[in-house]
Amino acid sequence: MLVTIVYDSGYGHTARVAEAVAEGVREVEGTEAKLVAVADGAMDWNALERSDAIIFGSPTYNGLISAKLKQFFEDSTKAVWSELKWRNKIAAGFTNSGAQHGDKLNSLVSMALFAAQHGMIWVGLDLMPGNSSSTGSTDDLNRLGSWLGVMTQSNVDQAPEITRATSVVAWPRPCAGFNPPDPSFPTKESCHETALPRYSPAWR
Numbered sequence: 504m505l506v507t508i509v510y511d512s513g514y515g516h517t518a519r520v521a522e523a524v525a526e527g528v529r530e531v532e533g534t535e536a537k538l539v540a541v542a543d544g545a546m547d548w549n550a551l552e553r554s555d556a557i558i559f560g561s562p563t564y565n566g567l568i569s570a571k572l573k574q575f576f577e578d579s580t581k582a583v584w585s586e587l588k589w590r591n592k593i594a595a596g597f598t599n600s601g602a603q604h605g606d607k608l609n610s611l612v613s614m615a616l617f618a619a620q621h622g623m624i625w626v627g628l629d630l631m632p633g634n635s636s637s638t639g640s641t642d643d644l645n646r647l648g649s650w651l652g653v654m655t656q657s658n659v660d661q662a663p664e665i666t667r668a669t670s671v672v673a674w675p676r677p678c679a680g681f682n683p684p685d686p687s688f689p690t691k692e693s694c695h696e697t698a699l700p701r702y703s704p705a706w707r
């Protein structure tokens with residue numbers, strides 16, 4: 504199985520989500536994950552055609568997918584669409600933004616519509632909503648309560664490196680004990696409540 508993750512990330516945060524999605528894909532035995540950043544320009548169309556599934560990812564900018572992903576959808580896939588070369592491939596999507604809500608749904612809807620127009624089969628999340636009861640927490644899986652695709656949030660004043668450190672390490676309370684297994688994690692001084700992980704290593 505080949506799963507290609509086609510994403511954009513202006514400032515690196517969504518790229519971290521893309522990497523986490525790839526990690527999740529690779530955990531499935533016999534499945535290869537290929538990460539493709541649309542900004543890199545060169546697109547391996549053969550690999551996309553060979554893919555069993557294509558997962559789209561974008562930051563939400565102004566309540567929309569990024570211009571670069573839109574440009575890829577609009578300009579680059581015309582030839583693929585005209586022959587419905589991606590028909591019956593599995594499709595899914597993720598989006599990251601600064602606000603908890605941030606109008607992320609609009610980005611996922613755009614991706615799902617694009618997939619539908621290509622005859623692809625869109626797959627949403629089979630997760631219960633997190634952080635939606637009196638016992639819930641901001642560490643819960645699917646804490647933003649999305650089903651159409653993965654929604655994630657990253658603080659606008661923090662670098663993607665923090666996102667990385669908190670995404671791949673399963674820390675329920677990263678700042679309480681401050682015992683970072685990842686040396687790239689920031690200093691204790693910069694480890695405060697706003698650095699709580701908004702990403703989970705288990706988005707599947």
Ligand SMILES: Cc1cc2nc3c(=O)[nH]c(=O)nc-3n(C[C@H](O)[C@H](O)[C@H](O)COP(=O)(O)O)c2cc1C
Binds near residue numbers: 659
């Ligand atoms: C031009 C622009 C528009 C943005 N619009 C939104 C928005 O509509 N909703 C939101 O929650 N965050 C918005 N943000 C914040 C980004 O979604 C957030 O910083 C995100 O992590 C950026 O991802 P990236 O590092 O992959 O580019 C916007 C940021 C920029 C630069």
